[in-house]
Amino acid sequence: xxxxxxxxxxxxxxxxxxxxxxxxxxxxxxxxxxxxxxxxxxxxxxxxxxxxxxxxxxxxxxxxxxxxxxxxxxxxxxxxxxxxxxxxxxxxxxxxxxxxxxxxxxxxxxxxxxxxxxxxxxxxxxxxxxxxxxxxxxxxxxxxxxxxxxxxxxxxxxxxxxxxxxxxxxxxxxxxxxxxxxxxxxxxxx
Numbered sequence: 318x319x320x321x322x323x324x325x326x327x328x329x330x331x332x333x334x335x336x337x338x339x340x341x342x343x344x345x346x347x348x349x350x351x352x353x354x355x356x357x358x359x360x361x362x363x364x365x366x367x368x369x370x371x372x373x374x375x376x377x378x379x380x381x382x383x384x385x386x387x388x389x390x391x392x393x394x395x396x397x398x399x400x401x402x403x404x405x406x407x408x409x410x411x412x413x414x415x416x417x418x419x420x421x422x423x424x425x426x427x428x429x430x431x432x433x434x435x436x437x438x439x440x441x442x443x444x445x446x447x448x449x450x451x452x453x454x455x456x457x458x459x460x461x462x463x464x465x466x467x468x469x470x471x472x473x474x475x476x477x478x479x480x481x482x483x484x485x486x487x488x489x490x491x492x493x494x495x496x497x498x499x500x501x502x503x504x505x506x507x
Contacts, residue, residue: 356459357410357497358448362399364470365489369393372469375442378428385426396469398424399462399493402443405432406457410504414460417499423492458504462493 366372372394379386389398399418403411411427418425430440435452444452445466451459467476470484 356448356451356456357414357500358446358459358461359493359497360446360461360463361466361470362462362464362493363485363487363490364396364464365398365486366396366469369395372396372398372465377439381440382428385428389426392424396464397489398426399489399496400426400428400465402428402430402448402461402463404430404435404452404459406452406455407460410458410460410500413500413503414462414496417496417503418492420499421492421495423489423496462497464489464493 370393372389374386374389374394392398401411401414401418408429411429415425415427428443430443434440435449436444443461446461446463448459448461464470470480471478
């Protein structure tokens with residue numbers, strides 16, 4: 318997992334306006350001057366498959382995100398996309414990631430949680446990384462980029478066999494890194 322924070326401006330503050338650093342191991346900043354802030358949590362962004370049926374879906378995703386589900390279904394449940402998970406405060410950075418992905422031809426699936434649902438147990442499968450702690454503390458700009466871990470890779474954390482480097486899609490991983498760098502540059506105004 319790679320997590321980074323990018324802030325442009327002179328001061329950093331938590332949602333209440335006091336200077337702070339989050340305790341998740343990734344630094345998070347929010348600026349009181351209103352400048353751009355983003356936290357990108359790149360979790361399991363290296364496994365992809367163009368095989369139909371290689372992507373499974375957490376229960377209830379079809380009801381909560383019908384358009385995203387329909388797009389995955391229309392693509393025959395291929396695991397060939399990066400999921401972009403965001404809460405209501407993080408729409409702008411998520412849009413930057415998607416724009417960068419579109420620029421290089423990397424498929425995405427947007428999962429934008431409605432306001433007030435980001436801490437719901439109903440979305441437990443969408444909270445399994447460091448981005449959730451930023452949501453919980455009210456930071457804006459926290460986005461998770463993920464290949465969906467065990468919903469695509471049966472060997473994730475050795476669940477059904479060895480989790481080996483040879484199983485990873487290096488071109489896909491490079492694409493995810495390019496998207497992340499491009500979105501960081503966009504957020505920084507570069």
